[in-house]
Amino acid sequence: MKSLEELKAIRERNQGKVGVRSENETQTRVVVGMATCGIASGARPVLTALSDAVQKESLAEKISVTPTGCIGLCQYEPIVEVMEPGKEKVTYIKMDPEKAMEVFELHLKQGQAVAKYTLAAQQL
Amino acid sequence: MYRSHVLVCGGTGCTSSGSQKIRERLEEEIKRNGLENEVGVVKTGCFGLCALGPIMIVYPEGSFYAMVKEEDIPEIVSEHLLKGRVVKRLLYDETVKSNDEILPLQETQFYKKQHRVALRNCGVINPEDIEEYIGTRGYEALGTVLTSKKPEEVIQIILDSGLRGRGGAGFPTGLKWKFAAANQADQKYVCCNADEGDPGAFMDRSVLEGDPHVVLEAMAIAGYAIGASQGYIYVRAEYPIAVERLNIAIDQAREYGLLGKNIFDSGFDFDIELRLGAGAFVCGEETALMTSIEGNRGEPRPRPPFPALKGLFQKPTILNNVETLANIPQIILNGADWFASMGTEKSKGTKVFALGGKVKNTGLVEIPMGTTLREIVEEIGGGIPNGKKFKAAQTGGPSGGCIPAEHFDVPIDYDNLIAIGSMMGSGGLIVMDEDTCMVDIAKFFLEFTVDESCGKCTPCRIGTRRMLEILEKITNGQGTMEDLDKLEDLAAHLKSNSLCALGQTAPNPVLSTLRYFKDEYIAHIVDKKCPAGVCKALLSYKIDADKCKGCTLCARTCPNDAISGSVREPHVINQDKCVKCGACMEKCRFGAIYKE
Numbered sequence: 031m032k033s034l035e036e037l038k039a040i041r042e043r044n045q046g047k048v049g050v051r052s053e054n055e056t057q058t059r060v061v062v063g064m065a066t067c068g069i070a071s072g073a074r075p076v077l078t079a080l081s082d083a084v085q086k087e088s089l090a091e092k093i094s095v096t097p098t099g100c101i102g103l104c105q106y107e108p109i110v111e112v113m114e115p116g117k118e119k120v121t122y123i124k125m126d127p128e129k130a131m132e133v134f135e136l137h138l139k140q141g142q143a144v145a146k147y148t149l150a151a152q153q154l
Numbered sequence: 155m156y157r158s159h160v161l162v163c164g165g166t167g168c169t170s171s172g173s174q175k176i177r178e179r180l181e182e183e184i185k186r187n188g189l190e191n192e193v194g195v196v197k198t199g200c201f202g203l204c205a206l207g208p209i210m211i212v213y214p215e216g217s218f219y220a221m222v223k224e225e226d227i228p229e230i231v232s233e234h235l236l237k238g239r240v241v242k243r244l245l246y247d248e249t250v251k252s253n254d255e256i257l258p259l260q261e262t263q264f265y266k267k268q269h270r271v272a273l274r275n276c277g278v279i280n281p282e283d284i285e286e287y288i289g290t291r292g293y294e295a296l297g298t299v300l301t302s303k304k305p306e307e308v309i310q311i312i313l314d315s316g317l318r319g320r321g322g323a324g325f326p327t328g329l330k331w332k333f334a335a336a337n338q339a340d341q342k343y344v345c346c347n348a349d350e351g352d353p354g355a356f357m358d359r360s361v362l363e364g365d366p367h368v369v370l371e372a373m374a375i376a377g378y379a380i381g382a383s384q385g386y387i388y389v390r391a392e393y394p395i396a397v398e399r400l401n402i403a404i405d406q407a408r409e410y411g412l413l414g415k416n417i418f419d420s421g422f423d424f425d426i427e428l429r430l431g432a433g434a435f436v437c438g439e440e441t442a443l444m445t446s447i448e449g450n451r452g453e454p455r456p457r458p459p460f461p462a463l464k465g466l467f468q469k470p471t472i473l474n475n476v477e478t479l480a481n482i483p484q485i486i487l488n489g490a491d492w493f494a495s496m497g498t499e500k501s502k503g504t505k506v507f508a509l510g511g512k513v514k515n516t517g518l519v520e521i522p523m524g525t526t527l528r529e530i531v532e533e534i535g536g537g538i539p540n541g542k543k544f545k546a547a548q549t550g551g552p553s554g555g556c557i558p559a560e561h562f563d564v565p566i567d568y569d570n571l572i573a574i575g576s577m578m579g580s581g582g583l584i585v586m587d588e589d590t591c592m593v594d595i596a597k598f599f600l601e602f603t604v605d606e607s608c609g610k611c612t613p614c615r616i617g618t619r620r621m622l623e624i625l626e627k628i629t630n631g632q633g634t635m636e637d638l639d640k641l642e643d644l645a646a647h648l649k650s651n652s653l654c655a656l657g658q659t660a661p662n663p664v665l666s667t668l669r670y671f672k673d674e675y676i677a678h679i680v681d682k683k684c685p686a687g688v689c690k691a692l693l694s695y696k697i698d699a700d701k702c703k704g705c706t707l708c709a710r711t712c713p714n715d716a717i718s719g720s721v722r723e724p725h726v727i728n729q730d731k732c733v734k735c736g737a738c739m740e741k742c743r744f745g746a747i748y749k750e
C-alpha cells in the first residue's frame with residue numbers, strides 16, 4: 031500500500047458490496063415482483079440489472095433492491111415498484127433490463143419518474 | 155455482483171450449534187436453484203444474539219432468521235431468495251409484529267439500546283476478506299495517521315477521547331502510550347492482550363473472530379504513536395477460530411502492504427506476530443503475559459518498572475486489550491469529541507458485555523457507558539426466564555463482585571462499579587436469579603482462583619486456598635461466626651500483599667457477597683440452611699405424605715434405593731442413603747417431593 035488513493039480505490043470497489051448490508055428508513059426501496067408470474071415473464075434479469083447498477087454506482091446504502099411476491103397484476107409482469115420515503119409509490123409494468131436501466135438513470139438517479147412505463151399510463 | 159447477501163454467523167456460538175452445516179446446505183440449494191450468480195453467502199463474525207443461533211441474515215431486506223435448521227434451508231432458498239417471499243414463521247419472533255409487519259433488527263429490544271463501535275463490523279463483514287474490511291473504511295485511520303499526523307498528535311487524540319483500557323483496570327490508554335513514547339530505546343513493542351480468561355467472557359474472542367483487521371490496524375497506529383516496529387498478539391490456543399482468522403488477516407495485510415516495510419510510503423515499518431498462550435489465567439496479567447511471550451513460565455513480576463519503561467525483552471512496551479484496540483481506528487476517523495460524547499463523565503465510549511446466566515437473550519451486547527443494569531437485564535436481556543426474580547449480577551469474573559437488586563439503577567461505568575464493590579473487569583456479566591446461592595457463587599470463583607494462582611507469591615497461593623476451605627466448611631454446615639471474621643481478615647491480607655492483580659482481586663467475590671448477602675452466610679452457619687436450596691449438605695429431600703399417591707415411580711427412579719414404601723401407600727426417603735441427586739423430585743407427577 032503506497033497511498034491513500036490506492037486504499038480509496040479498493041474501498042470504492044467494495045463499498046457497493048458492503049452497502050447492500052445497511053438498513054435505514056431513508057432508503058429508497060425498489061421491489062421487483064418475483065412470484066411465478068414474474069419469473070415466467072422475465073423478472074430475474076430485471077432484478078439483477080437493477081441490483082448490479084445500484085452496486086456499481088455505490089448507491090447501495092441509499093437504494094435497496096429486493097424481490098417480492100405477486101402483487102396481483104400478473105398480466106403486467108415483470109413489475110418494478112419504486113418507493114421513496116415520503117412520496118407516492120410508482121409502479122412500472124412490463125419491464126425488461128433496458129427499460130429498467132432507463133428507470134435507474136432517470137428515476138433513481140435523477141428523481142424523474144419515467145411516466146411512459148408506469149401503470150398509470152396504461153389503459154386499464 | 156450479488157443482488158442479495160446471505161450472512162451466516164461463523165462465530166464460536168453459532169459454529170457449535172451447527173452453522174457450518176447450514177452454510178454448506180445453503181450453498182448447495184442456491185446452486186440447485188441456479189442462483190449462484192445472484193446470491194452470495196458470507197461467513198461473518200458474531201451477531202451477538204448467541205442464544206438464538208445458528209443465525210442467518212438476508213440482505214438487502216435485513217430478514218433475521220434465528221435457530222435455523224438444516225431442513226429449513228430449501229424453503230428459505232426457494233421462497234425467499236428465489237421468489238422474494240420472506241418465510242415469516244422462521245424469522246426471529248421479535249422482528250415480526252402482530253400485524254405481520256417486519257421490524258428492522260435495530261428496532262428489536264435486544265439491539266435497540268445497543269451502540270456498536272467495537273463490534274461495528276462483527277456480523278457485517280466477512281472476517282477473512284480484507285477488501286470487505288477496507289470497504290467499511292478499514293485501514294483509512296492508519297493511512298491518515300501515517301500520511302498527515304505526527305505521533306504526538308495521535309497520542310493527543312487518544313488522550314482527548316478519554317478512552318480507558320477495556321481489559322479491566324480502566325487505565326487511560328492515551329497516558330499509557332504517552333509514557334511509552336517518552337522513553338527512548340532502540341526497539342519498542344506493542345502487545346495485544348487477547349488472553350481472555352474470565353469465566354463467561356467472550357467479547358475479545360468475538361472481535362478477533364468477527365473483525366481481526368481492526369486489531370491489526372490499531373496496533374500499527376499504536377506502533378507509529380510510540381515508535382515501535384514490532385507487535386505481538388498473545389492469544390489463547392483455545393480460540394482456534396480466532397487464531398486461524400488472525401493468521402489469515404496478518405497474511406492479507408502483509409500482501410496488501412498494510413503490514414511490513416514502508417507502509418503508505420511513509421517510511422514506517424510495522425509487523426505483527428502471534429504468540430499462543432496455553433490458557434493460564436495469570437497470563438492475562440501484563441507482566442506474566444510478557445514473561446510468557448519471552449518464552450519463560452508465565453509468572454508475574456513486581457512493578458515498577460512498568461512495561462512502558464521496561465517491558466517485553468526489557469524494552470519499552472505497551473499492552474492493550476483487544477476491545478480497547480477495536481475502538482482506536484474509529485476514534486481517529488470520527489474524532490476524539492465524537493468518542494467523548496458517549497458515556498459518562500469519567501468513562502467514555504461504549505463497553506461490550508458478554509451477557510450470560512439466567513436471562514432470556516444471552517449473547518454479546520455493546521452499550522454506551524452509563525447504561526443501567528436494569529436496562530441491560532430487563533430490556534436488552536429480555537428479563538429473567540420462568541418468572542423468577544432477579545437476585546444479583548456478577549461482573550468482572552473472579553476479580554469482580556456481585557451487584558444486588560438494590561443497585562439495579564446504578565449507571566454502569568468504571569468508577570460506579572468500584573464504588574459498589576465490584577469492577578468492570580473484561581466485561582463478563584452473569585445474571586443470577588433467586589435459585590442461586592451466593593455462598594456457592596463465592597466458592598465457585600475461589601475454586602477458580604485457587605486453580606489459576608501461579609504459586610509464585612505466598613499470599614495468593616496459600617491465602618486463596620485457606621479462604622476456599624472456610625467457604626467449603628460453611629457450605630457443609632460446619633461454619634462458625636468467627637469464620638466470617640477470618641474470611642475478612644484473610645481477604646485484607648491478600649489484597650495488600652499479593653504480587654499481582656490475580657491475588658489482589660481474588661477476595662472480591664467473597665467480600666461483595668459478604669457485603670450484600672451476609673444473611674445468607676448466617677443462614678448457612680446458624681440455621682444450617684441454604685435459602686436457595688443449592689448446597690447439598692444443608693438440604694434434604696422429603697415426601698409429603700398427603701400428596702404421595704404411592705405410585706412407586708420415585709422408588710424405581712432412585713439410583714441408590716433410598717426410597718421405600720408399598721404400592722398406594724405414602725413413600726419415605728431414607729436420609730442416610732439419599733445422595734440428593736433430585737431425580738425423584740423431577741419424576742414425581744404429584745409434586746409430593748420437596749426439599750428443605
